[in-house]
Amino acid sequence: MTELMLPELGHYALILALVMALVQAVVPLLGAQLKMTGWMSYGTPMVWGQFFFVSVSLFMLGYAFVTDDFSVAYVASNSNTQLPTPYKISAVWGGHEGSLLLWVWILAAWSFAVTLFSRSLPEDMLARVVAVLGMVSVGFLSFVLHTSNPFNRILPQIPREGSDLNPLLQDFGLIVHPPMLYMGYVGFSVAFAFAIAALISGRLDTAWARWSRPWTSVAWAFLTLGIALGSWWAYYELGWGGWWFWDPVENASLMPWLVGTALMHSLAVTEKRGVFKNWTVLLAIFAFSLSLLGTFLVRSGVLTSVHAFATDPERGYYILALLAITIGGSFVLYALRAPDIKAKVRFTWMSREAFLLVNNIMLVIVMATVLLGTIYPLILDALGLGKISVGPPYFNALFVPLMSILAVFMGLGPASRWKNTERSTLIKRVWLSAAISVVAGAALPFIMGGKWNGYVFLGMMLALWIFLTQMRDIADKLKHKGWNVKGLMSLGRSYWGMVLGHVGAVITVVGMTLVANYTQELDARMLPGSKVTMGEFQFELTDIRHVDGPNWTAEQSEIRIWEGDKLVSVLYPQKRRYTARNQVMTEASIDWGLFRDLYVAMGEPLEGGAWAVRVQHKPFVRWLWIGGVVMTLGGLLAAFDKRYRQKAMRQAGVTVQATESENKDTGAVTGASA
Structure with a gap:
């Protein structure tokens, strides 16, 4: 050959x-x-x-x-x-x-x-x-x-x-x-x-939930990492310095992540308590269907995006047909089997099951709002009713309050008990965390920016609330086990995976809150030798030179960043021209750190040899992606819990269940959302 x-x-x-x-x-x-x-x-x-x-x-x-x-x-x-x-x-x-x-x-x-x-x-x-x-x-x-x-x-x-x-x-x-x-x-x-x-066999029991959980956790972990990497890539590559644009293709990855988060927690409750079976099956169908919907949006030509792959309607029709068959067939099967699935377990509205259910419903509502904002313009366009654009104002107006409600129940989950929680017991377990969260959240805007900021108060208060209630839960679990290696290990990988998932969410919320409210940016006209000041930093353009790459040429500037008399960094942003396509691209240069990024990008050439230059100071922006990595590690850790390596019995009608001590130690999922 x-x-x-x-x-x-x-x-x-x-x-x-x-x-x-x-x-x-x-x-x-x-x-x-x-x-x-x-x-x-x-x-x-x-x-x-x-x-x-x-x-x-x-x-x-x-x-x-x-x-x-x-x-x-x-x-x-x-x-x-x-x-x-x-x-x-x-x-x-x-x-x-x-x-x-x-x-x-x-x-x-x-x-x-x-x-x-x-x-x-x-x-x-x-x-x-x-x-x-x-x-x-x-x-x-x-x-x-x-x-x-x-x-x-x-x-x-x-x-x-x-x-x-x-x-x-x-x-x-x-x-x-x-x-x-x-x-x-x-x-x-x-x-x-x-x-x-499970629907085909009629075996919707706790064993099915246990078999499915590790696979779901691994898939969710990879999707979390993929979304975080996409945000990081767009941040430094597009030259705008933004980390999320509510682009339809970005939304296409967020929607299955939201439902997948609900699915992970619902599977945990199904395995632990034998409830939510119908709901869990629906979430599994929705999660994969939304993945197919994302494929349709990217490849059908129905939208224009920097992330879109194809503009061939024939391909879109094929995926749409595949999506219809998947959803339609699944729902028909579900309609035939669901009436036979009944949970005999009871719980009150003041219980961990109830809080998890509320959070699952909130996650689905958030997904539905994102879905509506993504496809509504496409539906109007397809019906010939005009073109509209749904952007950040819509998504932020709905996403922020809905996720705030979700965060409240995330804190209540670890503080509650299965089946029923006395109101006095719940208040006793959360009042100190709530008080510290409110006081510290109110003080942080003045510490960070010198004046009141409602969004910073809300974001930091909720982040502290989730973190403190989670730490209280760890303390309660280790009260009789001891703060030692043996005690820590006894809680199980599934529990620690959940903790990492929640802590990762806290880190991400802190990053989102601070970078969204305290970013500084300045557009300046600069010549070699000129300087601009932004906050405590001074940016000096010292040189512009021509450089050649393997398949591009560029104008590269040298920008020195000073903090008082101290040289902080030297950055080399570029304006590249790719020779094959004759396409111009902006290559930003970033001095990054754990608590702030200094971001410089070259704009267009101006008269007299000057250049438009954008400089930005972005506090805590790295925490966005650090939180994503921590959540990913949490998902992977939970998936490799030793309980999932138990051999399932092959005899017909026999289900494998965790021992009472295992369930007590690992607690399945004690939070309400990751």
Whole structure:
């Protein structure tokens, strides 16, 4: 086989993967329904084969990029001989076709992981889960092969040079952000598969919740990290210095995260107390459906965004049909099975179950407001009723108060007990935390800015409230265990994962509050030798020179930052011109720290050799992403709790439940939201 035929090998591997996905979707499911062990066993080898062939396909596309095979249309559109090799590799998912292939590969990898780490599941349950994942794989592999084939050729006139990768994507962010985000998006397909398999079998018990929880936690952790990386990437790459723009594609990742957060907590209550079964199944369906909706928004051409991949309506129709089949089929199955699912456990409205339910409902309401603001302009446009823009004023006006209510119940969750909590007991456990939060929250605006600021008071008060109630809960749990390693370890990884999730949320809220209210920025006209002052810092432009990169040229300025007589930093912002596309980009330069960033970006050239320069001081902006990383670690830690490594009994009708002591120690989830 000649090297010229390698793209055909990648295409052929995708076809074989589709055939295996079809077998995976049908045979194990029939085997489970007909109780035929031989047919059920088909699932695992089909998953492994599919993973192998999709991996071959992804490798072949990567090889085409590295070797500058411009006979492949996708490579010619997204690469160039001058493109640095790391960006050639990440360019594999830098456009629609390749990013969709990465999506399919990650789906195959998740399926492979399920067969590898879920062998202790009852055979019929595993067969159904694998079959549902096979159905999802069939849908996306068909999408790739019919509308988005990355191996289409340009023959016989092969271009000598490629068009180059979009300059916005020539960054480290492209290497890490899409894979992490897709790991989260696609990971919810596993929670979806477990929910559908449980509905088909009628086995909506605590064992099902336990099987599904670690997979959901890992998917949520990756999605959290992906969103944080996307915010960080946009912050330094776009040159505006913002960290969230309420862009429709940003919203597309936020919506499944909100529902996924609710799903994690609902699964915990279902496992611990045997309640919320119907609600938990609905959340699993919603989480994956919203991931598909995000795919539709990015790839349908219905919106314009710096994050959007495609503008081909045919692709949008295909994903819309897939979305309709997924949601429609799931709801039909749910309608048939839900009446038979009843929880016999009772609880009062002053209980941990009730507070968790309120927070779940609030998370769904927040998701619905974001969804409405995202799709309402699209619906009006589609109906020919005009074009409108829904921006930050709408989202902030609704998001902030709703999340504030959510934060209140986040603090009440750890302070409450299962089944019922006496009002006097609850007040006794929270009054000191509430008092400290209000007093300290009221003082901080004066300490930070010298005057009253209602938003800072609200944000800092709620952050302190969540943190202090969480610390009180830890203290209560260690009262009889002791503040030592043994006592700390006895609480379990699931509990500490929850703690990290809540602490990460606190760190993020602090970062959001302070950077949103205390950012300073200044636009100035600067010549070499000129200075501008902003707060306690002085910015001096000392030089402007021409520099050449591998596939770009730039005007680079040297800016010295002084704090009094002390030289704080020297920054080198650039205005780049990418030669292949003749596209101009702003490359900001940042002096970053734990408590503040100094951000400098070059604007447009002005008369007389001057430049427009934007300087910004951003307090605590890094806390946004530090909080995201801490939440990610919390999700991963909870997923690897040793309780989930217990072998589930295979006998029919037997469920695996945690021992009373395990449940008491780990407490499943004692907060209300992460």
